[in-house]
Amino acid sequence: MLREQVKKWRHVFKLDPAKPITDDAIHQIATSNTDAIIIGGTDDITFQNTAYLLSKLRNYSIPYYQEISTSTSLVPGFTGYLTPTIFNTNDAKWILGIHHQTIKAFGSFIPWDQVILEAYVVLNPDAKVAKRTNANTNQQISDVIAYARMAEWLQIPIFYVEYSGTYGLVDLVREVSPILQNTHFCYGGGISNQQQAEEMAAWADMVVVGNLIYDDLNQAIQTVKWIKSIKKRGES
Numbered sequence: 001m002l003r004e005q006v007k008k009w010r011h012v013f014k015l016d017p018a019k020p021i022t023d024d025a026i027h028q029i030a031t032s033n034t035d036a037i038i039i040g041g042t043d044d045i046t047f048q049n050t051a052y053l054l055s056k057l058r059n060y061s062i063p064y065y066q067e068i069s070t071s072t073s074l075v076p077g078f079t080g081y082l083t084p085t086i087f088n089t090n091d092a093k094w095i096l097g098i099h100h101q102t103i104k105a106f107g108s109f110i111p112w113d114q115v116i117l118e119a120y121v122v123l124n125p126d127a128k129v130a131k132r133t134n135a136n137t138n139q140q141i142s143d144v145i146a147y148a149r150m151a152e153w154l155q156i157p158i159f160y161v162e163y164s165g166t167y168g169l170v171d172l173v174r175e176v177s178p179i180l181q182n183t184h185f186c187y188g189g190g191i192s193n194q195q196q197a198e199e200m201a202a203w204a205d206m207v208v209v210g211n212l213i214y215d216d217l218n219q220a221i222q223t224v225k226w227i228k229s230i231k232k233r234g235e236s
């Protein structure tokens with residue numbers, strides 16, 4: 001089951017189809033010992049730019065997942081599909097509304113064993129994803145803990161604390177960490193150096209590195225060893 005594979009991920013790179021990247025950079029990412037590559041972003045994601053990245057990644061044995069942000073950019077051929085639901089918005093369309101429309105359109109063609117739900121809590125008010133989804137980013141730690149409990153209750157495979165574009169609150173990640181037992185705890189946002197990578201890896205099950213790929217590829221590649229060398233919570 002893909003869902004069981006995903007729960008083993010410790011380090012993941014997120015490639016943005018809207019950003020140019022060289023074949024050499026893709027090669028370095030795909031052979032970096034990361035656990036998986038996610039392809040996704042908020043703006044300017046198209047079938048064409050997603051299919052282009054998929055065509056490059058097909059040369060490698062690493063799992064590659066599409067994180068679906070629009071139904072028109074869905075591309076067949078990925079190892080699996082990550083489907084976000086935004087917990088901290090009042091706008092129902094980003095919770096399960098667009099999902100309903102997409103499921104209605106695709107009907108029996110959906111490969112359900114490849115589709116994995118991610119419960120997002122979006123916390124950087126300046127991120128495009130926060131603006132797009134009308135996220136209520138002004139959350140207390142106790143609010144995020146309650147969202148984490150909901151993800152466990154609903155048996156959602158991934159709980160994603162998303163600070164896209166900025167480094168988040170370690171205290172928040174530390175306090176949410178023990179709540180999640182069966183749901184995989186993902187942190188993403190602003191990882192750009194060893195200290196940040198290690199701090200978040202101590203509490204999150206999985207850390208996502210995105211922008212650093214485009215800002216400083218060599219440093220991004222190093223995050224794999226930094227994150228994987230840290231024992232995560234509960235490990236002796």
Ligand SMILES: CC(C)=CCC/C(C)=C/CC/C(C)=C/CC/C(C)=C/CC/C(C)=C/CC/C(C)=C/CC/C(C)=C/COP(=O)(O)OP(=O)(O)O
Nearest residue numbers: 041042043069070071075076081084099102127128129164
């Ligand atoms: C044939 C085939 C491939 C079939 C597969 C069909 C399939 C998998 C169906 C699944 C059905 C389903 C449930 C689909 C969901 C459809 C959908 C579009 C849902 C909406 C998802 C959603 C809430 C999107 C909001 C945006 C978002 C959360 C994007 C995720 C990526 C992300 C957080 C990027 C970070 O963005 P940011 O850094 O802010 O911005 P930039 O990177 O652009 O700067």
Ligand SMILES: O=P(O)(O)OC[C@@H](O)CO
Nearest residue numbers: 164165188189190210211
């Ligand atoms: O791009 P950064 O800030 O590294 O964030 C990674 C990921 O969580 C974005 O969805």
Ligand SMILES: [Mg+2]
Nearest residue numbers: 041164210211
């Ligand atoms: Mg981004």
